[in-house]
Amino acid sequence: MRGLCLMALALVLAGCATLDDDDAAQRLHQDILTLDAHVDFPLSALSEQDLATDTDLAFDLPKMQAGGVDGAFFVLYTPQGETSAEGYAQAQEIAGTRLRIIRGLVDGNPDKITLATCAEDVPKLAQSGQKIALIGMENAYPLGETVASVADWAARGVRYMGITHWGHNQFGDSSNPNFQYDRGPRHGGLSPLGEDLIRALNAHGILIDISHASKDTVMQALALSEAPVIASHSGAKGVTDTARNLDDEQLRAIAASGGVVNMLSYAANVKALTAEQEQFRTALRRDMGIPDSPEYTMPLEIEIDYNQRLLGMYEIEPIASVADYVDHVDYMVSLIGVDHVGISSDFDYVDDTGRISGWYDATQSAAITRELLSRGYSKSDIAKLWGANMLRALAEAEAIAAHAPC
Numbered sequence: 001m002r003g004l005c006l007m008a009l010a011l012v013l014a015g016c017a018t019l020d021d022d023d024a025a026q027r028l029h030q031d032i033l034t035l036d037a038h039v040d041f042p043l044s045a046l047s048e049q050d051l052a053t054d055t056d057l058a059f060d061l062p063k064m065q066a067g068g069v070d071g072a073f074f075v076l077y078t079p080q081g082e083t084s085a086e087g088y089a090q091a092q093e094i095a096g097t098r099l100r101i102i103r104g105l106v107d108g109n110p111d112k113i114t115l116a117t118c119a120e121d122v123p124k125l126a127q128s129g130q131k132i133a134l135i136g137m138e139n140a141y142p143l144g145e146t147v148a149s150v151a152d153w154a155a156r157g158v159r160y161m162g163i164t165h166w167g168h169n170q171f172g173d174s175s176n177p178n179f180q181y182d183r184g185p186r187h188g189g190l191s192p193l194g195e196d197l198i199r200a201l202n203a204h205g206i207l208i209d210i211s212h213a214s215k216d217t218v219m220q221a222l223a224l225s226e227a228p229v230i231a232s233h234s235g236a237k238g239v240t241d242t243a244r245n246l247d248d249e250q251l252r253a254i255a256a257s258g259g260v261v262n263m264l265s266y267a268a269n270v271k272a273l274t275a276e277q278e279q280f281r282t283a284l285r286r287d288m289g290i291p292d293s294p295e296y297t298m299p300l301e302i303e304i305d306y307n308q309r310l311l312g313m314y315e316i317e318p319i320a321s322v323a324d325y326v327d328h329v330d331y332m333v334s335l336i337g338v339d340h341v342g343i344s345s346d347f348d349y350v351d352d353t354g355r356i357s358g359w360y361d362a363t364q365s366a367a368i369t370r371e372l373l374s375r376g377y378s379k380s381d382i383a384k385l386w387g388a389n390m391l392r393a394l395a396e397a398e399a400i401a402a403h404a405p406c
Protein backbone atom coordinates (compact mmCIF):
# COMPACT_ATOMS: atom_id res chain seq x y z
CA MET A 1 0.00 0.00 0.00
CA ARG A 2 2.76 2.32 1.07
CA GLY A 3 4.65 1.40 -2.12
CA LEU A 4 1.58 2.32 -4.16
CA CYS A 5 1.26 5.68 -2.37
CA LEU A 6 4.90 6.46 -3.01
CA MET A 7 4.44 5.48 -6.63
CA ALA A 8 1.38 7.75 -6.90
CA LEU A 9 3.36 10.60 -5.30
CA ALA A 10 6.22 10.02 -7.71
CA LEU A 11 3.79 10.16 -10.63
CA VAL A 12 2.26 13.42 -9.36
CA LEU A 13 5.72 14.95 -8.91
CA ALA A 14 6.79 13.73 -12.34
CA GLY A 15 3.62 15.33 -13.73
CA CYS A 16 4.39 18.63 -11.95
CA ALA A 17 7.96 18.60 -13.20
CA THR A 18 6.75 18.14 -16.78
CA LEU A 19 4.29 21.01 -16.45
CA ASP A 20 7.00 23.25 -14.99
CA ASP A 21 9.39 22.31 -17.76
CA ASP A 22 6.70 23.10 -20.30
CA ASP A 23 6.07 26.49 -18.71
CA ALA A 24 9.79 27.25 -18.62
CA ALA A 25 10.17 26.30 -22.28
CA GLN A 26 7.17 28.41 -23.26
CA ARG A 27 8.47 31.41 -21.29
CA LEU A 28 11.92 31.08 -22.79
CA HIS A 29 10.46 30.69 -26.29
CA GLN A 30 8.40 33.88 -25.85
CA ASP A 31 11.39 35.78 -24.37
CA ILE A 32 13.87 35.18 -27.17
CA LEU A 33 13.81 36.47 -30.74
CA THR A 34 12.81 33.57 -32.99
CA LEU A 35 13.49 33.61 -36.73
CA ASP A 36 12.70 30.72 -39.04
CA ALA A 37 15.51 30.73 -41.61
CA HIS A 38 13.60 29.18 -44.54
CA VAL A 39 9.86 29.42 -45.22
CA ASP A 40 8.47 28.78 -48.65
CA PHE A 41 5.12 27.76 -50.05
CA PRO A 42 3.72 25.87 -53.03
CA LEU A 43 3.09 28.66 -55.55
CA SER A 44 -0.46 27.54 -56.40
CA ALA A 45 -1.51 27.64 -52.73
CA LEU A 46 0.26 30.94 -52.19
CA SER A 47 -1.66 32.55 -55.06
CA GLU A 48 -5.00 31.40 -53.65
CA GLN A 49 -4.55 32.03 -49.93
CA ASP A 50 -4.00 35.12 -47.82
CA LEU A 51 -1.09 34.60 -45.42
CA ALA A 52 -2.58 37.19 -43.04
CA THR A 53 -5.43 34.76 -42.35
CA ASP A 54 -5.63 31.26 -40.90
CA THR A 55 -4.81 29.20 -44.00
CA ASP A 56 -4.35 25.47 -44.48
CA LEU A 57 -0.65 26.17 -45.11
CA ALA A 58 1.95 25.37 -42.44
CA PHE A 59 2.97 28.98 -41.98
CA ASP A 60 0.92 32.18 -41.89
CA LEU A 61 0.55 35.21 -39.62
CA PRO A 62 -1.91 33.65 -37.14
CA LYS A 63 0.33 30.54 -36.92
CA MET A 64 3.39 32.73 -36.27
CA GLN A 65 1.44 34.40 -33.46
CA ALA A 66 0.26 31.10 -31.98
CA GLY A 67 3.70 29.49 -32.26
CA GLY A 68 5.69 32.43 -30.87
CA VAL A 69 7.62 32.91 -34.13
CA ASP A 70 8.82 36.51 -34.46
CA GLY A 71 10.06 36.47 -38.01
CA ALA A 72 11.01 34.45 -41.02
CA PHE A 73 12.97 34.47 -44.21
CA PHE A 74 10.20 34.19 -46.81
CA VAL A 75 11.64 32.50 -49.85
CA LEU A 76 11.44 33.32 -53.55
CA TYR A 77 11.82 29.76 -54.81
CA THR A 78 12.11 28.89 -58.48
CA PRO A 79 12.25 25.28 -59.68
CA GLN A 80 15.14 24.60 -62.05
CA GLY A 81 14.26 24.34 -65.73
CA GLU A 82 16.21 24.61 -68.93
CA THR A 83 19.03 27.16 -69.04
CA SER A 84 17.58 29.00 -72.04
CA ALA A 85 16.06 32.44 -72.70
CA GLU A 86 12.59 30.93 -72.35
CA GLY A 87 13.52 29.17 -69.09
CA TYR A 88 14.98 32.36 -67.59
CA ALA A 89 11.86 34.36 -68.56
CA GLN A 90 9.60 31.81 -66.85
CA ALA A 91 11.82 31.80 -63.76
CA GLN A 92 11.73 35.61 -63.55
CA GLU A 93 7.93 35.45 -63.74
CA ILE A 94 7.78 32.94 -60.85
CA ALA A 95 10.23 34.86 -58.62
CA GLY A 96 8.42 38.13 -59.40
CA THR A 97 5.03 36.62 -58.49
CA ARG A 98 6.36 35.33 -55.19
CA LEU A 99 7.93 38.70 -54.39
CA ARG A 100 4.62 40.50 -55.14
CA ILE A 101 2.74 38.14 -52.81
CA ILE A 102 5.21 38.62 -49.94
CA ARG A 103 5.29 42.39 -50.47
CA GLY A 104 1.47 42.30 -50.59
CA LEU A 105 1.39 40.56 -47.19
CA VAL A 106 3.65 43.24 -45.69
CA ASP A 107 2.04 46.25 -47.42
CA GLY A 108 -1.47 45.01 -46.65
CA ASN A 109 -0.80 44.46 -42.94
CA PRO A 110 1.40 47.34 -41.78
CA ASP A 111 0.19 46.99 -38.20
CA LYS A 112 1.22 43.32 -38.05
CA ILE A 113 4.29 42.60 -40.14
CA THR A 114 7.19 44.66 -41.52
CA LEU A 115 9.89 43.92 -44.06
CA ALA A 116 13.39 44.07 -42.57
CA THR A 117 16.04 45.06 -45.09
CA CYS A 118 19.06 44.85 -42.82
CA ALA A 119 20.13 42.93 -39.75
CA GLU A 120 19.90 45.83 -37.30
CA ASP A 121 16.19 46.39 -38.14
CA VAL A 122 15.20 42.99 -36.83
CA PRO A 123 15.58 43.37 -33.02
CA LYS A 124 14.00 46.84 -33.16
CA LEU A 125 10.95 45.51 -35.00
CA ALA A 126 10.65 42.58 -32.61
CA GLN A 127 10.75 45.03 -29.67
CA SER A 128 7.87 46.96 -31.18
CA GLY A 129 5.76 43.79 -31.38
CA GLN A 130 5.83 43.60 -35.16
CA LYS A 131 6.30 40.30 -36.96
CA ILE A 132 9.31 40.44 -39.24
CA ALA A 133 9.57 39.41 -42.88
CA LEU A 134 12.98 38.95 -44.43
CA ILE A 135 13.41 37.76 -47.99
CA GLY A 136 15.62 34.96 -49.24
CA MET A 137 15.90 33.67 -52.78
CA GLU A 138 16.18 29.94 -53.46
CA ASN A 139 17.93 29.30 -56.77
CA ALA A 140 19.66 32.13 -58.67
CA TYR A 141 18.28 30.72 -61.94
CA PRO A 142 15.96 33.74 -62.59
CA LEU A 143 18.98 36.06 -62.94
CA GLY A 144 19.71 34.67 -66.43
CA GLU A 145 23.24 34.71 -67.82
CA THR A 146 24.32 37.90 -66.09
CA VAL A 147 24.65 39.12 -62.51
CA ALA A 148 23.46 42.63 -63.44
CA SER A 149 20.17 42.23 -61.54
CA VAL A 150 21.81 41.40 -58.18
CA ALA A 151 21.59 45.10 -57.30
CA ASP A 152 17.83 45.09 -58.09
CA TRP A 153 17.20 41.98 -56.01
CA ALA A 154 19.15 43.56 -53.13
CA ALA A 155 17.03 46.72 -53.44
CA ARG A 156 13.86 44.56 -53.38
CA GLY A 157 14.99 43.17 -50.02
CA VAL A 158 16.67 39.87 -50.87
CA ARG A 159 19.09 39.09 -48.02
CA TYR A 160 20.28 35.62 -48.99
CA MET A 161 20.49 33.87 -52.33
CA GLY A 162 20.81 30.15 -53.02
CA ILE A 163 23.06 29.34 -55.96
CA THR A 164 21.17 26.29 -57.21
CA HIS A 165 18.16 24.06 -56.54
CA TRP A 166 17.52 20.53 -57.91
CA GLY A 167 19.45 20.44 -61.19
CA HIS A 168 22.55 22.29 -62.28
CA ASN A 169 22.14 25.83 -63.55
CA GLN A 170 24.16 28.54 -65.25
CA PHE A 171 25.97 29.40 -61.98
CA GLY A 172 26.95 26.00 -60.67
CA ASP A 173 26.30 22.34 -59.97
CA SER A 174 23.58 21.09 -57.68
CA SER A 175 23.82 18.35 -55.04
CA ASN A 176 21.01 16.66 -56.98
CA PRO A 177 21.45 16.67 -60.78
CA ASN A 178 18.24 16.68 -62.79
CA PHE A 179 18.73 13.60 -64.95
CA GLN A 180 16.58 15.10 -67.68
CA TYR A 181 19.50 17.45 -68.40
CA ASP A 182 22.66 16.04 -66.77
CA ARG A 183 23.99 12.66 -65.72
CA GLY A 184 27.02 14.01 -63.85
CA PRO A 185 28.50 17.40 -62.99
CA ARG A 186 28.11 20.20 -65.56
CA HIS A 187 30.71 22.73 -64.39
CA GLY A 188 32.67 20.85 -61.71
CA GLY A 189 31.44 23.38 -59.13
CA LEU A 190 30.91 27.06 -59.93
CA SER A 191 30.90 28.26 -63.53
CA PRO A 192 32.82 31.50 -64.32
CA LEU A 193 29.41 33.22 -64.12
CA GLY A 194 28.93 31.57 -60.72
CA GLU A 195 32.19 33.15 -59.54
CA ASP A 196 30.83 36.52 -60.69
CA LEU A 197 27.69 35.78 -58.70
CA ILE A 198 29.66 35.22 -55.48
CA ARG A 199 31.48 38.55 -55.96
CA ALA A 200 28.23 40.40 -56.78
CA LEU A 201 26.44 38.97 -53.73
CA ASN A 202 29.39 39.99 -51.51
CA ALA A 203 29.28 43.49 -53.01
CA HIS A 204 25.59 43.92 -52.19
CA GLY A 205 25.57 42.41 -48.70
CA ILE A 206 23.50 39.39 -49.74
CA LEU A 207 24.45 36.18 -47.93
CA ILE A 208 25.44 33.26 -50.15
CA ASP A 209 23.24 30.25 -49.45
CA ILE A 210 24.77 26.89 -50.41
CA SER A 211 21.76 24.67 -49.60
CA HIS A 212 21.14 22.37 -52.62
CA ALA A 213 24.61 23.03 -54.12
CA SER A 214 27.12 20.26 -54.92
CA LYS A 215 30.15 19.84 -52.67
CA ASP A 216 32.46 21.33 -55.32
CA THR A 217 30.15 24.35 -55.66
CA VAL A 218 30.04 24.73 -51.86
CA MET A 219 33.82 24.55 -51.38
CA GLN A 220 34.54 26.92 -54.28
CA ALA A 221 31.95 29.44 -53.07
CA LEU A 222 33.53 29.30 -49.61
CA ALA A 223 37.03 29.83 -51.03
CA LEU A 224 35.88 32.87 -53.00
CA SER A 225 33.45 34.59 -50.64
CA GLU A 226 34.71 37.38 -48.41
CA ALA A 227 31.53 37.26 -46.32
CA PRO A 228 30.16 34.43 -44.18
CA VAL A 229 28.40 31.71 -46.19
CA ILE A 230 25.21 30.07 -44.95
CA ALA A 231 23.07 27.02 -45.58
CA SER A 232 19.49 28.23 -45.18
CA HIS A 233 18.11 24.68 -44.88
CA SER A 234 20.48 21.69 -44.77
CA GLY A 235 21.11 18.75 -42.47
CA ALA A 236 24.21 16.83 -41.41
CA LYS A 237 25.34 13.90 -43.56
CA GLY A 238 26.98 12.49 -40.41
CA VAL A 239 23.47 11.84 -39.04
CA THR A 240 21.45 11.19 -42.23
CA ASP A 241 23.34 10.45 -45.42
CA THR A 242 21.34 12.11 -48.20
CA ALA A 243 22.69 13.82 -51.31
CA ARG A 244 21.82 17.30 -50.07
CA ASN A 245 22.91 17.00 -46.43
CA LEU A 246 26.37 18.44 -45.66
CA ASP A 247 29.43 16.40 -44.73
CA ASP A 248 31.80 17.33 -41.88
CA GLU A 249 34.29 19.09 -44.16
CA GLN A 250 31.54 21.35 -45.55
CA LEU A 251 30.16 22.04 -42.07
CA ARG A 252 33.63 23.00 -40.75
CA ALA A 253 34.32 25.24 -43.76
CA ILE A 254 31.00 27.08 -43.35
CA ALA A 255 31.79 27.68 -39.67
CA ALA A 256 35.30 28.89 -40.60
CA SER A 257 33.68 31.51 -42.88
CA GLY A 258 31.67 32.79 -39.91
CA GLY A 259 28.53 31.31 -41.44
CA VAL A 260 25.53 29.34 -40.17
CA VAL A 261 24.00 25.99 -41.10
CA ASN A 262 20.26 26.06 -40.48
CA MET A 263 18.87 22.58 -39.91
CA LEU A 264 15.90 21.76 -42.15
CA SER A 265 12.85 19.77 -41.04
CA TYR A 266 11.99 17.94 -44.27
CA ALA A 267 11.55 14.41 -42.88
CA ALA A 268 13.57 12.46 -45.47
CA ASN A 269 16.66 14.52 -44.66
CA VAL A 270 16.13 14.29 -40.89
CA LYS A 271 15.90 10.51 -40.58
CA ALA A 272 17.00 7.81 -43.00
CA LEU A 273 14.60 5.05 -44.03
CA THR A 274 15.25 1.60 -42.56
CA ALA A 275 15.98 -1.38 -44.84
CA GLU A 276 12.39 -2.59 -44.28
CA GLN A 277 11.02 0.80 -45.31
CA GLU A 278 13.20 0.78 -48.43
CA GLN A 279 11.81 -2.68 -49.27
CA PHE A 280 8.25 -1.43 -48.74
CA ARG A 281 8.92 1.46 -51.13
CA THR A 282 10.51 -0.79 -53.77
CA ALA A 283 7.56 -3.21 -53.58
CA LEU A 284 5.07 -0.33 -53.86
CA ARG A 285 6.82 1.07 -56.93
CA ARG A 286 6.82 -2.39 -58.50
CA ASP A 287 3.08 -2.87 -57.73
CA MET A 288 2.25 0.51 -59.25
CA GLY A 289 4.45 -0.08 -62.31
CA ILE A 290 6.67 2.93 -61.50
CA PRO A 291 10.02 2.63 -63.30
CA ASP A 292 13.10 2.69 -61.06
CA SER A 293 14.92 5.31 -63.10
CA PRO A 294 16.10 8.76 -61.99
CA GLU A 295 15.04 10.06 -65.43
CA TYR A 296 11.38 9.14 -64.82
CA THR A 297 9.05 12.00 -63.86
CA MET A 298 5.88 10.90 -62.10
CA PRO A 299 2.58 12.33 -63.41
CA LEU A 300 0.76 14.29 -60.69
CA GLU A 301 -2.26 11.93 -60.37
CA ILE A 302 0.08 8.94 -59.88
CA GLU A 303 2.23 10.94 -57.43
CA ILE A 304 -0.77 11.72 -55.21
CA ASP A 305 -1.80 8.05 -55.07
CA TYR A 306 1.84 6.95 -54.58
CA ASN A 307 2.45 9.40 -51.71
CA GLN A 308 -0.76 8.28 -50.03
CA ARG A 309 0.21 4.60 -50.22
CA LEU A 310 3.79 5.41 -49.20
CA LEU A 311 2.48 6.43 -45.78
CA GLY A 312 2.39 2.68 -45.02
CA MET A 313 6.17 2.99 -44.47
CA TYR A 314 5.54 4.78 -41.21
CA GLU A 315 3.69 1.78 -39.81
CA ILE A 316 7.09 0.01 -39.99
CA GLU A 317 9.08 2.84 -38.38
CA PRO A 318 7.69 6.23 -37.26
CA ILE A 319 8.42 9.34 -39.32
CA ALA A 320 11.19 11.68 -38.10
CA SER A 321 10.40 13.52 -34.86
CA VAL A 322 11.53 16.71 -33.12
CA ALA A 323 14.10 14.58 -31.22
CA ASP A 324 15.52 13.32 -34.53
CA TYR A 325 15.69 16.94 -35.74
CA VAL A 326 17.56 18.07 -32.63
CA ASP A 327 19.97 15.12 -33.06
CA HIS A 328 21.25 16.97 -36.16
CA VAL A 329 21.49 20.22 -34.20
CA ASP A 330 23.47 18.42 -31.46
CA TYR A 331 25.78 16.81 -34.01
CA MET A 332 26.50 20.12 -35.73
CA VAL A 333 26.93 22.02 -32.45
CA SER A 334 29.46 19.47 -31.20
CA LEU A 335 31.34 19.60 -34.52
CA ILE A 336 31.35 23.33 -35.33
CA GLY A 337 30.05 25.13 -32.24
CA VAL A 338 26.77 26.70 -31.21
CA ASP A 339 27.63 29.99 -32.99
CA HIS A 340 27.30 28.34 -36.41
CA VAL A 341 24.01 26.43 -36.27
CA GLY A 342 20.44 27.63 -36.80
CA ILE A 343 16.83 26.53 -37.25
CA SER A 344 14.65 26.41 -40.34
CA SER A 345 11.35 24.70 -40.95
CA ASP A 346 11.26 24.38 -44.74
CA PHE A 347 7.60 23.34 -44.35
CA ASP A 348 6.77 23.70 -48.04
CA TYR A 349 5.87 20.08 -48.62
CA VAL A 350 2.12 19.80 -48.35
CA ASP A 351 1.81 16.05 -47.85
CA ASP A 352 2.28 14.02 -44.68
CA THR A 353 5.52 12.42 -45.87
CA GLY A 354 7.34 15.76 -45.72
CA ARG A 355 6.87 17.11 -42.23
CA ILE A 356 8.30 15.73 -39.00
CA SER A 357 6.01 14.76 -36.13
CA GLY A 358 5.79 17.34 -33.35
CA TRP A 359 6.65 20.31 -35.62
CA TYR A 360 3.92 19.97 -38.20
CA ASP A 361 3.33 23.68 -38.61
CA ALA A 362 4.46 27.01 -37.16
CA THR A 363 2.05 26.75 -34.21
CA GLN A 364 4.28 23.96 -32.81
CA SER A 365 7.56 25.88 -33.02
CA ALA A 366 8.07 25.90 -29.23
CA ALA A 367 8.56 22.11 -29.45
CA ILE A 368 12.06 22.77 -30.79
CA THR A 369 12.83 25.10 -27.88
CA ARG A 370 11.45 22.53 -25.40
CA GLU A 371 13.66 19.78 -26.83
CA LEU A 372 16.76 22.02 -26.79
CA LEU A 373 16.07 23.06 -23.20
CA SER A 374 15.58 19.44 -22.12
CA ARG A 375 19.02 18.61 -23.61
CA GLY A 376 20.70 21.30 -21.52
CA TYR A 377 21.07 24.19 -23.96
CA SER A 378 21.19 27.57 -22.21
CA LYS A 379 18.83 30.42 -23.00
CA SER A 380 21.55 32.34 -24.84
CA ASP A 381 22.50 29.26 -26.89
CA ILE A 382 18.85 28.67 -27.84
CA ALA A 383 18.57 32.33 -28.89
CA LYS A 384 21.67 31.92 -31.07
CA LEU A 385 20.16 28.87 -32.75
CA TRP A 386 16.77 30.58 -33.24
CA GLY A 387 18.14 33.49 -35.28
CA ALA A 388 20.87 35.45 -33.49
CA ASN A 389 23.54 33.56 -35.45
CA MET A 390 21.83 34.37 -38.75
CA LEU A 391 21.59 38.05 -37.81
CA ARG A 392 25.28 38.11 -36.88
CA ALA A 393 26.24 36.55 -40.26
CA LEU A 394 23.97 39.00 -42.10
CA ALA A 395 25.45 41.98 -40.26
CA GLU A 396 28.96 40.77 -41.20
CA ALA A 397 27.96 40.44 -44.87
CA GLU A 398 26.54 44.00 -44.75
CA ALA A 399 29.69 45.35 -43.07
CA ILE A 400 32.02 44.23 -45.87
CA ALA A 401 29.66 45.10 -48.78
CA ALA A 402 30.71 47.86 -51.17
CA HIS A 403 27.00 48.63 -51.75
CA ALA A 404 25.41 47.74 -48.43
CA PRO A 405 21.59 47.74 -48.38
CA CYS A 406 21.48 49.99 -45.32
Ligand SMILES: [Zn+2]
Nearest residue numbers: 138211212233
Ligand atom coordinates in the same frame (compact mmCIF):
# COMPACT_ATOMS: atom_id res chain seq x y z
ZN1 LIG B 1 14.90 23.77 -50.67
